[in-house]
Amino acid sequence: MYRTHNCGEIRKSDIGKQVVLSGWVQKLRDKGFMIWVDLRDRYGISQLIFDEQRTSKDLLNQAKSLGREFVIQVSGEVIERASKNQNIATGDVEILVKDLEILNSSTTPPFTIENNTDGGEELRMKYRYLDIRREPIKNNLILRHQITQQVRKYLSNNSFIEVETPCLIKSTPEGARDFIVPSRINEGEFYALPQSPQTFKQLLMVAGLDKYFQIVKCFRDEDLRADRQPEFTQIDCEMAFVEQDDILKTFEGLIVDIFKKIKNIDIDPFPKMTYDQAIEKYGTDKPDIRFGMEFVDLNDVSQHKDFNVFNSAELVIGISVTGGNSMTRKEIDKYIEWLKTPQIGAMGMVYIRCNDDGVYKSSVDKFYDQSDLKNIADKTNSIKGDIIMILSGDKDVVRAQLSALRLEIAKNLGLRNSEEYAPLWVVDFPLLSWNEDENKFHAMHHPFTSPKPDQIGLLKKDPGSVKANAYDLVINGNEIGGGSIRIHDKNIQQEMFNCLGFTKDEAEEQFGFLMNAFKYGAPPHGGIAFGLDRLVAILGGSETIRDFIAFPKNNSGRDVMIDSPSKISKEQLKELKLKQNL
């Protein structure tokens, strides 16, 4: 038996007991005649003590030979500490060691196993098994476990059934790129890894399972960006005989439950905003509403003078920064410079200071008098002490730029508090989005999303204007989940495929099984999928999902710890009837 207790559970009430502990040497303080060792395991730290008077010479020498991260087993007596440590749960006691066994030695780790480590990202990833020994990463993984357990509990209690859908499925070129898996037994054929279990969960609704969920790995072979993983985890859900509100209600309940059970935070009912409103007011379909600074359309109060920049712009919009007049000129210039970087791409920014004496001071005083500026200030609800920041240009572009500026300012003003949570439903997404490059419509959500029932007639006449029964859950500016009511009528599904430019053969080839299933009594249904990695990160107060994944891949899709992907043998390729064509 390696232990009677773990390193986190010994208390004052255990004093006098003989205990056996196993764990890692976190720290060793050697005073010559006395040695303290902090012994660590997942559950905590226990202090071990060896001293000349009470410990045999051999044992003392053995203790002196210990190094950081050695794995040891000790037995001894729980005694009261002379100087207590209020910072740890076991701080009242220590173990007077009688026996010590070194279970495994350790060479010096490449970075310190401390909360604040000296290891850089690359090193931490290469030695991820050491990184996980650190409290913050360990706690992230425990948090992830707690959240998935709670999700499963909530959904099970609400009659959802977790069903595993297959991982080796069929490649469907629609959407992102599939990872493919050559089949050896079926020569010349390939499986694909699922980008999501979308069609399977719909088939489970056709199958009558009524309420489905699955916490499931999904795969996308995308060109990787920072903090995007080729494999990621979804909480995937689907319900039959529901309308949009049934779904929003059910999954609002799920999120409220998680925040309550995991963080003991009560979250108010989620506000709803249409996609169009979100774009107009925040310039994004995932607004962070922890703070204000809503966009104000200033065309009518800014395009009547000689300022050509505004006059020629499709849209002039501004935000009012409460108390922002305290910004120095230097700070403002920094924002302007930042706006001009290629990643944002603005031409410049106009600002209006609302001085305490009631005078407005702007960067365009040449064109606008006090009364013009007052009109703008009034329209943006600005008062003394505020600053108004204004961008202009093409609608879509300028909104995106102002959205970025809004977030940047909020970050700098400390308005993006990671301990505050502002969830929001964004609803009424467009069904389709026009792809300039391919000169055709793409599905905004996916090809199975139902148009608003009263707009089905528009599908032929003006597809671009059709709104969908689609919704996203946004928390603090992050898209946490998204879903839709699905099409359950095979004729409407066919029409949707037409809109997307599928020929009948292509639709049949790729989704024939689903269209076929719809012939046999498909119920109305809809669902949602949450990005687990992101959800856990947000509950963990971070936006770096890699820190909440046990073994993440880097920005090139590599696992630097196991060094994968890697070359495979010629024999393997030969068996798969493949040749490399580099």
Place this chain on the structure above:
Amino acid sequence: MYRTHNCGEIRKSDIGKQVVLSGWVQKLRDKGFMIWVDLRDRYGISQLIFDEQRTSKDLLNQAKSLGREFVIQVSGEVIERASKNQNIATGDVEILVKDLEILNSSTTPPFTIENNTDGGEELRMKYRYLDIRREPIKNNLILRHQITQQVRKYLSNNSFIEVETPCLIKSTPEGARDFIVPSRINEGEFYALPQSPQTFKQLLMVAGLDKYFQIVKCFRDEDLRADRQPEFTQIDCEMAFVEQDDILKTFEGLIVDIFKKIKNIDIDPFPKMTYDQAIEKYGTDKPDIRFGMEFVDLNDVSQHKDFNVFNSAELVIGISVTGGNSMTRKEIDKYIEWLKTPQIGAMGMVYIRCNDDGVYKSSVDKFYDQSDLKNIADKTNSIKGDIIMILSGDKDVVRAQLSALRLEIAKNLGLRNSEEYAPLWVVDFPLLSWNEDENKFHAMHHPFTSPKPDQIGLLKKDPGSVKANAYDLVINGNEIGGGSIRIHDKNIQQEMFNCLGFTKDEAEEQFGFLMNAFKYGAPPHGGIAFGLDRLVAILGGSETIRDFIAFPKNNSGRDVMIDSPSKISKEQLKELKLKQNL
């Protein structure tokens, strides 16, 4: 709102209530003036009634237009049934329909949606979404959900953390064949899908997570046999600072808990048997111990006469079939014929009848007199009314044959009762097994399995004799789980790789990351993995795992519903820098 109630919950106490139901038309009985419809959903069946006197003509006609598997929504009043149906929970009431909406029609399903369907396996798989509508398959999926929920609950309550390990890992040719996944971004390189998360769970122990589990998809590109799936699900577990008994105790607790919570069956403490005992007594490492018929070594009581078949055999063994003397000559001949089929491959069988008058009658009376036969009968503990069946030949071969015979007889005698459960730990597996074809040792379990500590010295001298700290959980003759204490010492791991014929470079190339991890304080650890598909099937009283998987693949690894694997486009292959070489 599509429904106020589901189809399984309306009771006598609801009489008088206005309800809305949605579901599928299971059955329609049309008496002309009166129509009954059985409306089905996941939760049950409610009877709808339409009749001339209380129903409008239009509604009655609409009801007459319904067909099987139509999806409808009805509203109406709950009334008491004239003739009650005790067989269903809603059998006291029916719904007098006031409104009917057809939500979707259905063409005639290719097989009947009944408990006993007329659909063959191939058809059921092609239309799996209809097959799942059938009660037995639906219940299998619900059972699977309940079991996984309970497993998670038990393990969480015992401080285990569920951690997701990656799906895109590195190909390691050891063991079964990997499925591989070409990486587009890392040209010329490949991921592999995990055959199990073995190395990752060990790394999590090095990382100090202490107790890990995961219900996880695993992949093996094997030549498929009946009822084996290319993707399957494991309950994968690992613990640090444990010895074999700690693991057996923990996971015996898990299995006992599942049987209690899911089936309300109390299971006795699991017996233990060594691998050698299992082979000697049952001819297999996964004996079904619901019944006796243990093997008896008959060399000493059968090799002293002139019967050359026995004299020249390495092993003569028999089983005594209690009451088996009632078998007719024809039945016995059938067993002999069956034994001679190529799949069993025996040369023949000797039998001894223990007649009620105390006389023995055997198929080898020419060679053995009554006293010889009595010796054999005594040694096999046979009494009047029994029959003894004896096989002979090379040890390994004859044991396998007798094992098959034992199971065949038990099946025919009704001794393999699917409602009875006999779990068993098989322990002390050999560490290595000799592979004649490749002329080298293979790891019996896997290369990370620890030899018995007191036998490590034998690794160099006589590797074949070394026993491992490895164990299997067997229930009713099925291997449900298996695991081992792992090697945590890098030197022993290196020695193990040597035994398996890995060069130092190969070991480094494939498992360098694990060997490297072992340098930084690896704790003693061990674990186990259960085959979830099999476990669920056994709890469901079946041995056909396909019936417990939502979307299984057939014996050629094909999903006949979605028609996968399939061809992919030239563009996809080109992007992956691959060419087919058919």
